[in-house]
Amino acid sequence: MRHDWTRDEVLALHARPLPDLILAAQDALRAHHDPARVQKSRLLNIKTGGCAENCGYCSQSAFVKTGLVASRLMPLNEVLDAAARAKADGAERFCMGAAWRDLKDRDAPAIVAMVKGVKALGLETCMTLGMLSDDQAHALAEAGLDYYNHNLDTGPEYYPTVVSTRTYNERLDTLAHVRRAGVKLCCGGILGMGERAEDRADLIVELARMAPHPESVPINRLVPIPGTPLADADPIDGLDFVRWIATARIVFPQSSVRLAAGRESMSEELQALCLLAGANSIFVGDRLLTTPNPDDVKNERLIAQFGT
Ligand code: SAM
Ligand code: DTB
Ligand code: SF4
Numbered sequence: 524m525r526h527d528w529t530r531d532e533v534l535a536l537h538a539r540p541l542p543d544l545i546l547a548a549q550d551a552l553r554a555h556h557d558p559a560r561v562q563k564s565r566l567l568n569i570k571t572g573g574c575a576e577n578c579g580y581c582s583q584s585a586f587v588k589t590g591l592v593a594s595r596l597m598p599l600n601e602v603l604d605a606a607a608r609a610k611a612d613g614a615e616r617f618c619m620g621a622a623w624r625d626l627k628d629r630d631a632p633a634i635v636a637m638v639k640g641v642k643a644l645g646l647e648t649c650m651t652l653g654m655l656s657d658d659q660a661h662a663l664a665e666a667g668l669d670y671y672n673h674n675l676d677t678g679p680e681y682y683p684t685v686v687s688t689r690t691y692n693e694r695l696d697t698l699a700h701v702r703r704a705g706v707k708l709c710c711g712g713i714l715g716m717g718e719r720a721e722d723r724a725d726l727i728v729e730l731a732r733m734a735p736h737p738e739s740v741p742i743n744r745l746v747p748i749p750g751t752p753l754a755d756a757d758p759i760d761g762l763d764f765v766r767w768i769a770t771a772r773i774v775f776p777q778s779s780v781r782l783a784a785g786r787e788s789m790s791e792e793l794q795a796l797c798l799l800a801g802a803n804s805i806f807v808g809d810r811l812l813t814t815p816n817p818d819d820v821k822n823e824r825l826i827a828q829f830g831t
Contacts, residue, residue: 528731528774533724537770541762548769548801551776559830562779562804563822564649565614567605568812569597569637570621576653578676579685579752580713580745582813583622589750591813596621599636606641609808612819617641618649618672618709620812624689625654631662638666649709654689654697660704670739671701672709678725681718685753698733708737711783714767715745715759723767731774740771740778742802744785746814761789765796772801779804787815794825 536544552558572593577586585593606617619637626634634650641648650663651672663671675698676682679691701708710733712726730737744764747754771780781804782797789797805826809818817825 524734524736524777525774526732526734526736528728530721530724530728533727533770533774534720536773537720537724537766541766544766544769544773545800548772549799551773552801552803555777556803558803560803561798561826561829562616562781563614563807563826564616564618564781564804565609565612565808566618566620566806566811567597567602567609568622569602569619570594570623571813572622574622574653575624576688577686580676580716580748581622582748582751584751587750587752589748593622596630596633599633599640602637603640603644606644606646610644610646612808614646614807616647616649616670617644618651618670618806620651620672621653623653626652626656626659628659631659635662635666638663638668642667642669651709654693655700657700657703660697660700660706664704664706668706670707670709672739672741673697673701674711674713674741674743675726675729676712677716677718678722679729680725681716681722685716702733707739708733709739709741709781710737711739711741711743711771711781713743713745713784714764715756715785716753717756727771727774736775736778738778739781739804740775741781741783742768742771743783744789746784746787746811748814758788761793762796765793765800768797768802769800781805784811784814784816786817791821791825795828798825798829 572591582589647669649670782802
């Protein structure tokens with residue numbers, strides 16, 4: 524496992540002739556994973572909208588008017604009902620997201636109860652709640668949380684263009700707290716926010732510096748949301764996106780690489796190429812947090828091509 528990738532090395536990988544790149548990505552995948560298996564995670568938005576951060580891509584920021592109705596934290600019984608349905612539909616991991624800048628101590632008991640309840644249903648648990656203190660990360664670990672999602676989103680140079688209410692270093696602090704508490708890390712980014720190839724390479728370099736690498740690396744393709752600052756960003760080219768997936772697979776051979784948001788706007792063929800390029804996980808269910816996701820008939824048809 525390498526932790527000292529440079530920007531230029533990552534850019535050179537990404538620029539290899541497509542057949543060589545895909546072959547190297549398949550080799551990396553097959554060295555550590557079953558290439559026929561696509562891991563399935565299900566998302567639930569447990570607290571929608573009204574967020575105090577100004578992430579330029581997000582429908583849930585209080586800084587933008589997207590028509591989204593903000594909600595309070597979802598009651599435990601509703602979360603457990605949704606988790607039971609997700610399990611019945613074949614999800615393996617249940618990821619609960621809250622539109623918070625950070626976890627408030629007053630909400631922590633409710634979150635702990637959700638982790639315990641979802642785990643008792645036999646699902647892996649994942650939470651994404653914004654910033655966490657050291658103590659909060661330990662409390663979640665004690666409750667049995669398997670994964671914490673906290674994305675770096677892009678490289679450090681482009682980051683302030685996308686978000687100005689928090690810094691890259693604050694993001695890294697939470698990631699360190701989660702890691703110290705012994706919770707597995709889910710950390711990746713978004714492509715198609717107007718960033719340069721260099722910024723994408725820098726994101727990969729930052730993630731690679733973490734030792735161990737994040738166990739899960741979600742690669743999102745921007746879902747442009749009317750009313751947000753990035754509503755009109757130029758979409759990333761499909762094959763370029765495939766190249767970045769392959770690059771991530773080669774740099775993070777042991778990690779789960781998730782083809783995360785953005786599948787709704789991709790053809791089945793483009794999604795299949797992303798899986799051939801080494802992605803081995805998707806979100807199932809017809810909703811992400813606030814936007815649609817392909818339904819499970821489509822998801823199963825895609826996964827069936829890969830042998831499971
Ligand atoms: N508030 C928490 C946080 O920011 O960490 C958790 C929820 S936040 C919505 C989780 C992640 O979803 C973001 O870090 C971002 O990578 C991704 N995301 C949000 N909106 C998106 C969009 N429109 N397109 C693609 N990815 C998006
Ligand atoms: C991640 O990297 N992508 C997920 C999950 N982690 C929390 C979120 C995608 C959100 C897409 C836009 C929306 O539905 O609001
Ligand atoms: Fe808030 Fe997370 Fe959306 Fe940023 S991405 S505005 S922190 S919910």
